[in-house]
Amino acid sequence: MRYRVLGKTGIEVSTHCLGTMMFGSVGNPDHEDSARVIHAALDAGINFVDTADMYSAGECEEIVGKALKGRRDDVVLASKVHFPMGEGRNRSGNSRRWIVRAVEDSLRRLDTDWIDLYQVHRPDHTTDIEETLSVLSDLVRAGKIRAFGCSTFPAEDLVEAHHVAERRGLMRLRTEQPPYSLLARGIERAVLPTAQRLGMGVLTWSPLASGFLSGAYREGRAVDLTTGRAKLTPHRFDPAAPGNPAKFAAVEQLIALAEELGCTLPELAVAFPLVHPAVTSVIIGPRTMDQLTSLLAGADLLLDDAVLDRIDEIVPPGTDLYRADGVWQPPSVTESALRRRPAGERAAAG
Numbered sequence: 001m002r003y004r005v006l007g008k009t010g011i012e013v014s015t016h017c018l019g020t021m022m023f024g025s026v027g028n029p030d031h032e033d034s035a036r037v038i039h040a041a042l043d044a045g046i047n048f049v050d051t052a053d054m055y056s057a058g059e060c061e062e063i064v065g066k067a068l069k070g071r072r073d074d075v076v077l078a079s080k081v082h083f084p085m086g087e088g089r090n091r092s093g094n095s096r097r098w099i100v101r102a103v104e105d106s107l108r109r110l111d112t113d114w115i116d117l118y119q120v121h122r123p124d125h126t127t128d129i130e131e132t133l134s135v136l137s138d139l140v141r142a143g144k145i146r147a148f149g150c151s152t153f154p155a156e157d158l159v160e161a162h163h164v165a166e167r168r169g170l171m172r173l174r175t176e177q178p179p180y181s182l183l184a185r186g187i188e189r190a191v192l193p194t195a196q197r198l199g200m201g202v203l204t205w206s207p208l209a210s211g212f213l214s215g216a217y218r219e220g221r222a223v224d225l226t227t228g229r230a231k232l233t234p235h236r237f238d239p240a241a242p243g244n245p246a247k248f249a250a251v252e253q254l255i256a257l258a259e260e261l262g263c264t265l266p267e268l269a270v271a272f273p274l275v276h277p278a279v280t281s282v283i284i285g286p287r288t289m290d291q292l293t294s295l296l297a298g299a300d301l302l303l304d305d306a307v308l309d310r311i312d313e314i315v316p317p318g319t320d321l322y323r324a325d326g327v328w329q330p331p332s333v334t335e336s337a338l339r340r341r342p343a344g345e346r347a348a349a350g
Contacts, residue, residue: 001045007201019285024056052080061109082121149175155190180204267298
């Protein structure tokens with residue numbers, strides 16, 4: 001296992017980060033088995049564990065907390081806040097009111113006195129970024145967290161957050177957590193260069209493109225859309241869906257490349273994000289021990305320039321062959337009223 005410094009925090013983390021989203025009711029409901037997977041990851045040299053309050057509605061944090069008993073000091077523990085936790089208003093978002101409550105809940109579930117990296121899970125344009133940075137800075141001073149970052153922030157939001165922190169004398173976002181894979185390279189255009197210029201650490205998620213790079217989905221083969229990942233997001237795996245033929249074609253070329261290298265497609269997929277100079281660590285999210293073993297098998301795989309040139313020919317730099325599910329979309333895209341002048345104004349202008 002290799003290690004890198006997380007941005008400018010001075011904290012050394014493994015280049016493979018254990019993502020825990022699949023532990024709990026959403027994935028592996030067996031707490032003891034999930035703990036064994038976590039222990040195996042730590043024994044393999046991983047010292048970076050990422051979770052979130054919303055994973056299995058808090059159950060995942062409880063599993064992680066129990067699994068880390070006796071090993072907490074050796075682990076860099078990351079969690080996240082933003083998504084709704086329970087019914088009612090003001091139980092989500094990036095406001096001071098919610099974050100102060102949410103961090104205490106996470107600390108209790110994780111059974112720890114501090115969180116090493118606390119991340120806002122998505123942007124929240126209903127809350128002034130100064131409000132969010134202010135409360136996160138206060139939590140660092142209070143010893144509740146050691147550093148804070150964000151997830152799936154666009155480049156312009158990263159820049160704004162750093163400018164606000166500088167002007168107001170607040171602590172800065174230290175990390176960004178975006179999706180990045182052989183099939184989703186869009187963040188190479190602005191997010192990764194911006195994070196690099198700002199001295200931020202980057203931990204990327206979904207290296208297997210939510211299962212599309214597992215090797216289980218092949219061109220010209222029938223896809224069962226009622227089981228596994230395909231059941232959750234059938235539009236992503238349906239060969240007849242628009243855009244999917246290009247993904248299947250790219251996968252076939254990437255499988256051929258992996259075979260030439262003597263590795264599996266998942267090993268190639270996990271090795272790829274770590275080549276970018278802005279990336280600190282790649283998050284792997286196993287559900288079972290076998291999945292952990294297969295993902296760690298290529299931990300020492302290094303890709304040379306010739307291989308990277310081949311990858312660029314298959315999926316050009318900065319290109320997204322799909323949009324990762326759950327990635328934040330700005331209101332300017334999702335809310336039609338923000339893209340259209342009022343009807344009366346349009347009529348007058350005409």
